[in-house]
Amino acid sequence: MKKGAIKTLLVRNVWHENQVLRQILGICSLLAVTNLVSNSLVMGAGLIFSVALSSFTISLLREFIPHRVRMIVQTLIIATWVILFDVILKATMPDISRALGPYVGLIITNCIIMGRAEAFAQMNPPVESFFDGVFAGLGYTIVLVIIAFVRELMGFGTILGYNVNFLELETWTIMVMPPAAFFLVGVMIWIVNNIATRKQAVGGGKNG
């Protein structure tokens, strides 16, 4: 692996091609889990694990997978990793598994995993694909946690379950509901796009 390649992958996946903010992928699970910071962290961890190992496996097999059936093969690999993750979690960490419960299915259907498989893993070596997966998952997790922070703070007056609503302000029920994530992710996309365009104008578009 070339020197600096990891850093390039990191910057690209977390900022330039952030899965949520730039590629608008993974929105479905974002709407569902961002009402609590703890849910978002668990979902993010599950996704990083699944996308990294799925990308790694798909990359290992990339020379052997027939093109005609590559998507169904990718789904098979992704589902295998997610179910393995679920089984091991159930056996060794039952409390976390119970908290994760309904999200495991959401991980299999997360478009980010298949997106990385199609866009990166099927034409790059395994180690690069693994890191590409980790960073794509990280970019997703960061966005999730930021949105969850705002939603939990305004919707429940808590952060990670701890009460921070010292002034006893009225909490907003809308923030607990999925539409709030739409508003917040829209605002975030707007801010990030603005910063990116400004940077591009200043830096002469070298980061394209």
Added chain:
Amino acid sequence: MNRDSYIYTIVFTFVLTAVFGTVLAVTQAYFLPAIQENEARVEQAAILKVLGIVPESDLIQAFEEHVVPVTVGAQNAYAVHGVDGNPDGYAWPLKGQGLWGTIRGYIGVSADFDRLLGLEFVEQNETPGLGGRIGEAWFKEQFQNVPIVPGEEIVYGSGVDAITGATSSSNAVLNILNQTIAELMTYEEVLAR
């Protein structure tokens, strides 16, 4: 070897599915005892909780010490025995349809069937942060010591509050609870004998 030939595609898909399927089956079989034990512990913890027993040290030990399984009709109920040997209360399984999936748990009733001792869920798939809050302590604790009056259903507003923004899940819990109590009352004589 032509990667896109029919034969290769079929053989490849077949082999890959077999390999991954085997890996999953072996892992599942290997972890099954641990998973079942974890699940049994969740059930036991819920039964102890609805009966109002706080385990001093070990959960399994407390369960074996205090709880006597009784079979009533097709149901497995659990009785808790007081110091004098007579039952102090009963735990009864609760099951029904929530908003997204099955809600399963236990209710505890006093030995003379006049009040609830507690309510616990062992399985629920309600929306996290909304209906999922039926699993929070404040919600479940509201049902402690709610009187059971034959022919009358428990309703929200009278000492028990629903969850804001989760009307469907709150109502589902109440319906399941009232059904379970009604069912339980038909077994009152059998259990109290």
